[in-house]
Amino acid sequence: MVDAAEPPEVLVHAARDAARSGRLREAAELAETASARVGRGTSEEAQLANIRGGIAFELGQLDRAESWFEQAVWLAGEREDRLLVARATANLGSVAHLRGKVVLAGSLYSSALEVYQREGDTVGVAQIEHNLGVVERELGELERAGEHASNAVTAARRTDDPRLLSLTLLGSAETAIRRGEAQSARRNLAAARAIAAKAEDAIGLVESARLEALLAYVSGRYGAALTGAAGAYQAAVRLGSRQLAGECALLAAQTCSRLGRRRVAERFLRRAQQLFRLVGAVAALRRAELARDH
DSSP states (O other), X not given: OOOTTSOHHHHHHHHHHHHHTTOHHHHHHHHHXXXXXXXXXXXXXXXHHHHHHXXXXXXTOHHHHHHHHHHHHHHHHHTTOHHHHHHHHHHHHHHHHHTTOHHHHHHHHHHHHHHHHHHTOHHHHHHHHHHHHHHHHHTTOHHHHHHHHHHHHHHHHTSSOHHHHHHHHHHHHHHHHHTTOHHHHHHHHHHHHHHHHHTTOHHHHHHHHHHHHHHHHHTTOHXXXXXXXXXXXXXXXXXXXXXXXXXXXXXXXXXXXXXXXXHHHHHHHHHHHHHHHXXXXXXXXXXXHHHHHO
């Protein structure tokens, strides 16, 4: 644990690292400590606003996340920090995306991507290409989704960020699953899981488990799918990631329905809906309603 007496910039860095590793409660504590010590009008103040938005987002506190990201845009704009403005703008895109405002999300992502490309920020390019891949996947544009996912992996390989590479490989794997490309999905999942384990990326490992369960589900291996989805759900709950827990619960509900375990399916579905409501995940709630109808 980082000493609270450390300089503000050290605390900010530690909060960011904890958040990216999925240690959300620790990240929130570090951010709170740092907030009392950063100077007004400093780069650390703007960075911390963006970090606190990210923590709130992962905890499902969308209104708070949006407020922090907007503050980060303003603070970074005051300092003419174009890259941080782009990061916070992209994060606002993620809030819009979760709320089901897909067109707005795509516009915000594209705006951030232009800055990242102009500034030569490979990390930012990888993140946004990944996000755009998710948008296209949800719109059913699987060919374009695949192109964005491939671009994301290529950019991530040019960075020294293993968690980012794991994330983009997971995005590529999910697109492959949706396209019925099981072999490609397995290859990317295995690589992502190994990287996440080495990087101690807790959220990456849970997302790997969810997608492995999804692959089992679409392959008709419902027993393995239920075991994987239920285990991933429990792990996501322990991490405090409500959105991810909701996705795992929804997959578990769908799998239980296939197995004829209707009462268990209904319990998982209610839990998924509850979690999606808590984070304001409008699009996910729609998917949960469709799952109930089928």
